[in-house]
Amino acid sequence: MAGLLGLVLSHGLAHATLTRENTAPAEAIQESLTRLAAERLVNAEEEPGNWMLHGRTYGEDRYSPLKQINDQTVANLGLAWAWETGTNRGLEATPIVVDGVMYVTGSWSEVYAIDARNGTLLWRNDLDVDKTRGQYACCDVVNRGVAVWNGKVYVGTIDGRLVALDAVTGEIVWDVVTIDKSRPYTITGAPRIVKGNVIIGNGGAEFGVRGYITAYDVETGEQKWRFYTVPGNPADGFESDALKMAAETWGGGPWWEIGGGGTVWDSMAYDPELDLLYIGVGNGAPWNKHIRSPAGGDNLFLSSIVAIKPETGEYVWHYQTTPGEGWDYTATQHIILTDLTIDGQQRKVLMQAPKNGFFYVIDRETGKFISADNYVPVSWAEGIDPETGRPIQTNNSYERWPKLQLPSPLGGHNWMPMCLSRDTGYVYIPSQEMAMLYDNDTEFEYIPGYWNTGMKVMKDVVFPAWIDHDLVMALGAKAAKGYLQAWDPVNQRQVWKVEHEGLWNGGVLCTAGNLVMQGNGKGYFAAYAADTGHKLWEFDAQNGIVAPPVTYEIDGEQYISVLAGWGGSVGLSFGMVGNVRENMYPYGRLLTFKLNGKESLPPVQVTKKLPEPMDLEADGDLIAKGDKLYHHNCVYCHGPGAISNPNMVDLRRMDAETHENFIAIVLGGRDAHKTGMIGFSDHLSVEDVQAIHAYLNKVGENTLEREQASGFWKTFKGAIYSVLGAITSFFVSIFNWIMNAGS
Numbered sequence: 043m044a045g046l047l048g049l050v051l052s053h054g055l056a057h058a059t060l061t062r063e064n065t066a067p068a069e070a071i072q073e074s075l076t077r078l079a080a081e082r083l084v085n086a087e088e089e090p091g092n093w094m095l096h097g098r099t100y101g102e103d104r105y106s107p108l109k110q111i112n113d114q115t116v117a118n119l120g121l122a123w124a125w126e127t128g129t130n131r132g133l134e135a136t137p138i139v140v141d142g143v144m145y146v147t148g149s150w151s152e153v154y155a156i157d158a159r160n161g162t163l164l165w166r167n168d169l170d171v172d173k174t175r176g177q178y179a180c181c182d183v184v185n186r187g188v189a190v191w192n193g194k195v196y197v198g199t200i201d202g203r204l205v206a207l208d209a210v211t212g213e214i215v216w217d218v219v220t221i222d223k224s225r226p227y228t229i230t231g232a233p234r235i236v237k238g239n240v241i242i243g244n245g246g247a248e249f250g251v252r253g254y255i256t257a258y259d260v261e262t263g264e265q266k267w268r269f270y271t272v273p274g275n276p277a278d279g280f281e282s283d284a285l286k287m288a289a290e291t292w293g294g295g296p297w298w299e300i301g302g303g304g305t306v307w308d309s310m311a312y313d314p315e316l317d318l319l320y321i322g323v324g325n326g327a328p329w330n331k332h333i334r335s336p337a338g339g340d341n342l343f344l345s346s347i348v349a350i351k352p353e354t355g356e357y358v359w360h361y362q363t364t365p366g367e368g369w370d371y372t373a374t375q376h377i378i379l380t381d382l383t384i385d386g387q388q389r390k391v392l393m394q395a396p397k398n399g400f401f402y403v404i405d406r407e408t409g410k411f412i413s414a415d416n417y418v419p420v421s422w423a424e425g426i427d428p429e430t431g432r433p434i435q436t437n438n439s440y441e442r443w444p445k446l447q448l449p450s451p452l453g454g455h456n457w458m459p460m461c462l463s464r465d466t467g468y469v470y471i472p473s474q475e476m477a478m479l480y481d482n483d484t485e486f487e488y489i490p491g492y493w494n495t496g497m498k499v500m501k502d503v504v505f506p507a508w509i510d511h512d513l514v515m516a517l518g519a520k521a522a523k524g525y526l527q528a529w530d531p532v533n534q535r536q537v538w539k540v541e542h543e544g545l546w547n548g549g550v551l552c553t554a555g556n557l558v559m560q561g562n563g564k565g566y567f568a569a570y571a572a573d574t575g576h577k578l579w580e581f582d583a584q585n586g587i588v589a590p591p592v593t594y595e596i597d598g599e600q601y602i603s604v605l606a607g608w609g610g611s612v613g614l615s616f617g618m619v620g621n622v623r624e625n626m627y628p629y630g631r632l633l634t635f636k637l638n639g640k641e642s643l644p645p646v647q648v649t650k651k652l653p654e655p656m657d658l659e660a661d662g663d664l665i666a667k668g669d670k671l672y673h674h675n676c677v678y679c680h681g682p683g684a685i686s687n688p689n690m691v692d693l694r695r696m697d698a699e700t701h702e703n704f705i706a707i708v709l710g711g712r713d714a715h716k717t718g719m720i721g722f723s724d725h726l727s728v729e730d731v732q733a734i735h736a737y738l739n740k741v742g743e744n745t746l747e748r749e750q751a752s753g754f755w756k757t758f759k760g761a762i763y764s765v766l767g768a769i770t771s772f773f774v775s776i777f778n779w780i781m782n783a784g785s
C-alpha cells in the first residue's frame with residue numbers, strides 16, 4: 043500500500059538492504075521506546091492497547107482485555123489496511139505493537155517497522171541474510187517475530203544470527219552469530235527478553251544438531267550463558283551437573299555425532315514472580331530412538347519443559363512429556379502460564395499441548411505433574427499415570443515392525459500459538475489429526491546436511507509420475523483433519539470444536555469481547571464466539587494463514603492484525619493436503635482490521651497459465667530413477683510429486699528457459715543468495731539431474747493430460763474421487779477411534 047518513497051541505505055558492516063521511509067512517526071516513537079524496559083514489560087498487563095511481548099504478557103496467554111470488537115460488533119469488522127511483504131514464502135510472525143508502531147518479521151527473517159494506524163512502512167531491513175542456509179530449514183524459511191526493548195528490535199535469522207536493530211532507524215546496532223556454522227542449524231523462533239538478557243534458541247534436529255539456548259546482553263550482544271538441552275560426548279565431560287544427570291538417561295551412542303537433537307526452536311515463557319524461564323525442548327536427532335540411544339533410556343531433556351534461571355542459565359527443574367522420544371514429538375509448542383483452581387486449591391500452573399497429543403497442566407513452581415488428557419486421538423500411550431506423571435506407553439516400538447501411529451510428526455498441535463480466555467477459562471487449540479508410518483531404517487547412514495530421521499519411509503519416499511495429483515489431494519484432505527477446539531484445562535475435556543477443511547491452520551487470539559480469532563489454510567480469517575464456537579465473521583484473505591493474530595488500540599480505536607502467507611512445514615512441502623484453493627494471491631500480506639474498516643483487497647487475478655511440458659525422450663527406468671533422486675534431494679522444499687506451496691515455482695510445468703538450463707540450475711544453483719536455490723553438484727551427477735528432469739517432465743505431461751481431459755471425464759473422475767474420499771474418511775475415523783479407545 044505504502045509507496046516506497048524512502049531512501050535506501052547500505053549498512054557498512056553487513057551490506058544489509060535497509061529501506062527507510064523518511065516520515066515523522068519514527069521520531070515520535072523514540073521517546074516511548076526508550077522507556078520500554080524491564081518495568082514496562084513485566085507490567086504489560088497494564089497496557090492493553092499495546093502488544094509488547096510475543097504472547098502479549100510474559101505468561102503468554104494471548105488474551106487481550108480489549109473489547110470494542112466483540113461478539114455483538116464483530117459483524118462490522120472490516121479491512122483498515124493491507125501491506126504487502128513482496129515475498130512468497132511462509133509468514134508466521136506475531137507482530138509486536140508499541141505506541142502505534144508495529145515491528146514484524148517476514149520470510150527469510152526480514153524485519154519491517156510499520157505505522158500501525160495506517161500501514162505506512164517506516165523501514166524494512168533484509169539483514170543481508172545468507173539464503174543458502176535455507177537448505178537447512180526443515181519447515182520453510184519462516185520467522186516467528188521480534189522482541190523489542192529499550193529502543194532496540196531483536197531478531198533471530200535463518201542463517202543463525204541474533205541481530206539488534208535501532209527501533210527508530212532500522213539500522214543494525216549489533217549482530218552476533220549464535221550457531222555453529224559447520225552444523226545445519228537455523229533460527230525460526232522469536233527471541234525473548236528477560237532482565238536485560240535477550241534469549242534465543244535454534245532449530246535443525248531433523249538434520250542432526252545438538253540443541254541449546256543462549257542469552258546475550260541486550261545492550262552489547264555479549265554472550266552471558268548457554269544452556270545445552272542434551273549431553274554431548276561423555277568423553278568430553280559435561281557443561282553442568284544437570285547434563286551429567288541427563289547423560290545417565292542416554293544408552294549407547296554415538297548420539298553426539300548426529301547431535302542428539304533437543305532444539306529449542308519456538309516456545310518460552312517467563313514468570314517474574316518465581317523468576318523462572320520456561321523453555322520447550324524438541325525432538326531427538328535422529329528421530330529413531332533405536333539408532334539414537336540403542337540401549338534405551340528417557341533421553342533427557344528431549345521433549346521436555348525445562349525451568350531455568352534467566353540470569354545464569356542454571357537448571358531448576360524439568361518435566362518430560364515424551365520419555366525416550368522417537369517420533370518427532372517436540373515439546374516446543376506454546377507454553378501458557380496461569381493460575382487455576384484445582385480441587386479447591388489455587389495452583390500456579392503451566393499448560394502445553396505438545397505434538398504428542400496430550401494436554402498438560404504442570405505445577406510451574408516445582409515441575410510436578412498435575413493432570414493431562416489427550417486432546418486428539420493418540421496411539422503411542424494409553425494415558426498419563428497420575429502418580430508418576432509418566433505416559434503409560436502402548437506397544438509402540440517400531441524396531442521390528444513398522445507402526446502406523448497417531449499423532450504424526452506434524453503433531454496434534456504444532457507451533458501455532460493457542461490462547462487462554464480469562465472469561466471462559468478455556469484454552470483454544472489449533473488441532474489436527476493425521477497418522478504416520480514409523481519404521482526402522484536398519485541401513486541408516488548419517489549424511490551431513492540432509493534429513494537424518496532414521497525412518498525408512500522418509501528416506502525411500504517415491505511418488506510415481508503417473509499418480510493423479512487430484513486423487514492424492516482428495517484423499518490427503520480426508521486422511522488429515524484440522525480443527526479449532528476449546529479445551530477446559532481444569533476438567534481436561536473438550537468443550538467445542540470447529541472443523542476446518544484440512545490441517546495446518548493458524549494460531550489464535552482470545553479477547554475480552556468473547557472472541558477467538560483464527561485464520562485457516564484455506565485462506566479465510568474468522569471470528570468465533572469463545573463460549574459457543576459459533577462463527578460470527580469471516581474475511582477472504584486470499585492466502586493461507588498460519589500466523590497468529592494480535593490486537594491493539596490507538597486513540598480509542600481497536601485493531602486486529604494478522605499475516606497472511608501460506609507456508610511452514612505443511613504449507614511449504616505438502617501444498618497438496620487439500621485445504622488450499624486453486625488461485626490464491628501469491629504474495630504475503632499483513633492485514634489489519636477495525637470496526638467499519640472500508641478497505642478491500644483487489645480480486646485475485648487468475649494468471650496461472652502453466653507452460654507446456656517439453657518434448658523429452660525418457661524411458662520408464664530413467665523416470666523412476668529421477669523419482670527416487672527427486673524425493674531424496676528436492677522434496678523438502680519442492681514437495682512430494684513437486685506439489686509444493688502453490689505460491690512457489692511449480693516444477694511440474696517449468697518455462698522453456700528453466701527446461702533449457704535445468705542441469706546448470708540444479709548443479710550450480712540459481713541465484714542462491716537471493717532465492718535459496720543452492721547447487722547440488724556435491725550430491726548429483728549430470729546423469730542424475732537428467733533423470734530428475736525426466737521425472738518432473740513426465741509429471742508435467744500427466745498433469746497436462748488431466749487438465750485437457752474432457753468435461754465429462756473430469757466430472758466423472760470428481761465424483762469417483764469424492765466417493766473414495768468419503769471411504770477414506772470413514773476408515774480414518776474407525777482407525778482413530780480404535781487407536782483412541784484405550785485412552
Ligand SMILES: O=C(O)c1cc(C(=O)O)c2c(n1)C(=O)C(=O)c1cc(C(=O)O)[nH]c1-2
Nearest residue numbers: 181184230245246247248305307324610611
Ligand atoms: O527439530 C527442529 O529443530 C525443528 C525446527 C523447526 C523450525 O525451526 O521451524 C520445526 C520443527 N522441528 C518441526 O518438527 C516442525 O514440525 C516444524 C513446523 C514448523 C513450521 O514453522 O511450520 N517448524 C518446525
Ligand SMILES: [Ca+2]
Nearest residue numbers: 247248325370
Ligand atoms: Ca522437529
